[in-house]
Amino acid sequence: MGIGNSLLDIGHSKNLGFEIMLSKKTSNTIAGIAFLSPNIIGFLCFTTIPLVFSMVLAFSNWDLTLHNMFHDEAIKFVGLKNFIRLFQERDFWKFLGNTLFLMMGAPFAIAGSLIAAILLNKDLKGKKSGVFKIILPGAILFISCVMLTLVGMGAAALTILIVGAVGMTLISGILFGQTVYRTLFYLPNFTSGVAVYILWKKLYSPQTGPVNAVLDKPVSVVGNIVNATPSWVLLAGEWLCLLIGLFIMMKVLKSLFNHWKEGDIGSCGLVLALFFVMLPAFFAILWAPTAAMKLAVPAIAVVLLVFHLATDLKTRDFPCTIWHGVGSGFMIAMISLIPMFMFIGFAAAIAHLADITRQTDFSVLPPPEWLASYDWAKPAIMIMGLWMAIGSNNMLLYLAGLSNVPPELEEAADIDGASPFQKFWHVTWPQLAPITFFIVVMTVIGGLQGGFEMARTMTQGGPFGSTTTLSYFIYNEGFATGRLGYSSAISWVLFIMVFSITMINWKFGSKYVND
Structure with missing residues (x-):
């Protein structure tokens, strides 16, 4: 009996210890949930519930001008009507173009942050x-x-x-x-x-x-020079800018096909890079000053592409998978787009300056009207954005990355006699690839979602909608006109765009980082 009682006492004490341990775990769990509850409640109230509610709104016809305390009209489910109307509306494509145009300053901002950090x-x-x-x-x-x-x-x-x-x-x-x-x-x-x-x-x-x-005075001097310059010289300058852009395209095409032959880029990476490299030639149809240039630039670009396809696709030294090096090809294409678009823009600017200075309304060439001008409002905002972005968090990230570059790699490059540019390109830049990938992803997301504060404060989306971005379009439709259902549909289209581009970046950009 004594042994049995002692065993019972031991079992009872173990159960009691387990209950005490369980109660401690329960109390710790309750305490943890209590500390997290403000954040959880805030996330549910201000993020999850509004997100679900906006999805429901996107398929309804809720309009504050029709559905309010003075009207008893019922809110109806309209299916995909809001989305169909959105893709048929010309303003949506115009404002999407404004958003993408403002994002063209992102490569300059990233490059400026890197230079400042160095x-x-x-x-x-x-x-x-x-x-x-x-x-x-x-x-x-x-x-x-x-x-x-x-x-x-x-x-x-x-x-x-x-x-x-x-x-x-x-x-x-x-x-x-x-x-x-x-x-x-x-x-x-x-x-x-x-x-x-x-x-x-x-x-x-x-x-x-x-x-x-x-x-004021420098622009007047430029106007006098343009006025005194013969028209054939200006025309030659326009052609020279376009030919320089085509020369850059030729070099980039040669580089891409060489990378493909050496196994650095797969077939899909080559096709994607070629698509972006050819874009400036087709934009020249819209931006080139004369009809001959609109025809000649894309024609020469197509001839260059066909020539490389006919000569470089015959043999391949080192085969690889079709998706290999997609990130590398994409980065080469993106870097090459900047100078090609710049020289096409220079050609258009020369022609535009000549037209302005020959107008009888201006005795001298006036400075730009910036935010009051349809043509200059977006460049003005881009210049301001560049000033703000160079010294932003991107610069701090690059500074942190530069401090983590192994000094022995730089010493080895110095011993091998590498120039400063070679040392940067072959040693520093590869070490900064993960940081650059993160910055590119966040910049693209911010660019698609941004532009509201600038447009609201500086231009009210004008003049004539030239600075209205998708985010400001959502604000106008939802809060200025009261079409909450339509505004929610625009928001979800923007979300799908951001999500898709981010997934593409993570899919192929990470391969570039690993390469």
Whole structure:
């Protein structure tokens, strides 16, 4: 009996210990849920429920002008009617084009962030290199000459103040090193977006803005030069710009086919890259100044493509899978698009300048009207966005990536006699591939969803809808006109676009990073 009672006592104590342990786990779980409950409740109330509700709205005809306390009309389920109407509406395609056009500044912003990070990663004082005594007086002399020139040109006081502030920044960086530059480069991220937009709106003012005050006389000189230049010289300049763009295309096509023959890019990667490389030639049909150029540029591009297809697809030295190197081909194509589009734009700009200067309404070429002009509003916003993006979080990410590049790789490149560019291209750039991939993904997502604050604050979407993006279109349809069902449909179309492009980036961009 004594042994049985002792066994019962042991079993009872074990059960009691298990219950105590279970109660501790339960209490810890309850405590954890209690701490997480504000976040969970907030996520459900402000994210999940509105998300589901907007999906339901997208298939309804809810309109605040028809369904309110003064009208008893019932909300009806309309199926895909909102989506069909959206794809048939010309404004949707126009605003989608505006969104994509504004995203064309993203490669310049990423490149600017990388260049800024590389510069800020170096010792900028110059004391160690023995040139400090030359750099500082030279910077002071340069800033002084610029200030005297502005005073002599009769520049506005605000313009002189801005140039003086830039000069003091340059001199402070030379005196106190890269910490000053890092702080000032990141300064736009500390300021409120609306405040920055209002400031730039004042800077872009056609009558009183310092931007036009600085550009007034240089633009007049350019106008006089264009007026004095024979028309055949201007036409030759337009053709030269287009031919340079075609020359770049020829080099890129040759590079892509060489990568394909060497097994660096698969067939699908080659097709995708060729599609993007050929885009500038077909955009030339819309942008080229003359009918002959509209016909010649795409014709020459097609001839170049057919020539490479006929000569380079016959043999292949190193076969690979069809999806191999898709990311590499895509990056080559994206980098090449920038100069090709630039030279096509230069050709159109030369023709546009010639047309303006020959108009009898202008005795001299006027500066751009920026936000008040249909043609200049989007470039003005892109310039402001570039200024804000160069010193953004992308710069900090690149700075962190540069600090993690193994120094032994750079030392090995120096021993092998690599030039600074070769060292960057073959050592630094591959090490930054994961960071670049992340930045590209986030930039694309932000570009498709962005543009609302700028348009709302600076232009109200004008002039004539030239700065209205998809996000501002959603706002107008939902809150300005009250068509909540239609606005929800636009939102879900935008979500599908963002999700699809992000999945493509993750599918093929990660392969580029791994390659």
